[in-house]
Amino acid sequence: MKIVTKFTLLISKTPYDKNNAFTGARIALQAKMEDSDATVILMEDGVYCGLKGQESKQFFRTVEILENFVEMGGKILVCGMCIKERGIDAKDLIDGCEVIDLAKLVQTMAEADQTVFF
Secondary structure: OOOOOEEEEEEOOOOOOOOHHHHHHHHHHHHHHOOOEEEEEEOHHHHHHHEOOOOOOOOOOHHHHHHHHHHOOOEEEEEHHHHHHOOOOHHHEOOOEEEEOHHHHHHHHHHOOEEEEO
């Protein structure tokens, strides 16, 4: 019998800042591939990971990993205050992103078996 763990992965780094965001996105995708319940929260500069239309020439493309994560049924929650402070509109985010407030963020983290920060 497989134990399903509920993960929350909080990404607060930009998509091209070393490998932090990319690593978090890959772990979230792998968790979904193993039938675990995984939710990604994008906050602070991590909200840039969810922007549509990124065309990185780097090896790691965080936005593509997040799009695959959503296609597999993963949830991406985005801090509303964080996008507002950065001049990002919700329509500029990839499909499947839900803009949330801090109360929803805290609730999501409280319901998780484990929260990992990137």
